[in-house]
Amino acid sequence: MTDREEAERPPSEGGESPAPDVPENDLDVETNPTSPDPADLDVDHDPDHDHTADPGEPPQRRIKRPAPAGTLIWVLLALLGFTLVVQLQSNDADTGLSTARQEDLVRILSDLEARDTRLTSEIETLEKSKQQLTSGVEGREAALEEANKRSQELGLLAGTIPGRGPGLEIVMDQVKSSDVLNAVQELRGSGGEVMQLNGTNATSVRIVANTYFVDAAGGGIIADGVRLTGPFHLLVIGPADTMSTALQIPGGVVASVKSDGGSVTMASQSTVDVTAVRKASALQYARPVS
Template identity: 55%
Template sequence: MSDEHRETGTGWPEPVEPVRPAGEPDPRPDAPDADELSPLVPGDPGEPSPESGDDDGATVNLAEVASAEAGSSAQPSDSPSAGPAGRRVSSAAVMIAALLALLGFTLVVQLKTTSTDPTLAATRQEDLVRIFSDLDSREKRLQQDIEGLEDSQRQLRSGEQGRQAALEEATKRADELGILAGTLPARGPGLAVRFEPGGKPIRADRVLDAVQELRGAGAEAMQISGGDRASARIIASTYFLDGAGDVLVVDGRPLTGPYTITVIGDPETMRTALNIPGGVAASVRGDGGNVSVEDREVAEVSALHAPLKLEHARPVS
């Protein structure tokens, strides 16, 4: 037995194994193959020895590794991800960009919806031509009214002739107001519009629609007649009601069909207004009835409307 022993703490000394040079194989018959040995040996300074049982050394080594990793990550100049992190876009900027894009899309849709009229887009070419002609006629008529009023203004400002012109203008204005109020008869070029019922009677709302379209086309005086030749003057306050059976009540006066509206105004403009797609003529035909329009070189509106009896108002002389 060799004299070299090491202390085991059990009271029995244990012989110390001889140290072999590096790379020399173990001569013992039960020694493991050198290729099967773990590269980590107890003497490796990076790993703690399993026989030492010293936990303080392992703790120190882990702490050193952690501090080394923290030190390397704390240097922004050496980290490859430091650049992209500084250029990262915040969520608030993304939200603002999305809201601006949504606002722009909404504005574009609103402009397209406002500038596009689905009714005119589905209208035929000949109907668009008639609508344009109607608008052109209205513009010419309004321009003539403006010129007439300007001429009257010049005459009223010209001394003695102005006084005479003022009297004539007042008389003319009184006649016009009398025609509009239905207290004076009128004649002039116009139309005779006849409503003939079919499977359904002519309703009051259809007649009212015809009156409104004629007024919009420049009608100046109107009256409605029934099949029994009873007539009623149509003015601004005229009302229409559906009576019992096929009777139409106009200002409290019952009329039986068919009905004829005699109107004074520009025949071409009023005819165009009545024949607009979806207008009164199309509505009556859709109910099974018929609307016929006849031009009159001289249309007479002779039915008068009883003037209101004034109780409190008196003219001022």
């Protein structure tokens, strides 16, 4: 191809002139021996941290930034280490019981059982209180009824209110105070609940737990400071058959009175009225324990 044909050749589609044909052997490429090798440069190619290093900064001073995933791993490792330390300390505390003496273990177990019993009792008390508080009017009425019933029972035992019920009517003649006391004790032991002693001189005494009997000068007996003359009528409320059998056992009250020249007669009654009462005495020293 002549020089004229080469000049008249149209340009390529890219708008660039074709490079002249130059043989590879004729290329004179000058390499710079002082240029650093790209492999020796510590350049961060993280796409998430696209930044341009300072051209004046030496390559060896460029520090590679840690990735977020690496930071999270270090945090998780620190938490795992802390958890292991706490677990080891807890295991050390538990091994204290394994090395304790048998006496100490028994004492610890006893304390725990006592605490469990106390807490159980407190729970039962609180549950009962809760039931009483939540029961409303019905609970208050039931509590009032129970209190009245208990008050009546205590009044009968204390002798402050009259009593009525089945029992025995006993007549004792030519007896001493010791005979009356033995009869009262036998009747109490066999189920006698409420008693009253009447004299022929229109006097009567309600017999309670602290009643005493002594012989009176000139005949008769003194019961709780009141003089009574015989024959004596002893009224008692309780199981008639049981009380009658107790008084008639061999060597008992009836046999003793007969041997001393006296007499004892008994009659079962479907209804015995005990009308004698006592005044309630105020206690000076004793107080109820709540």
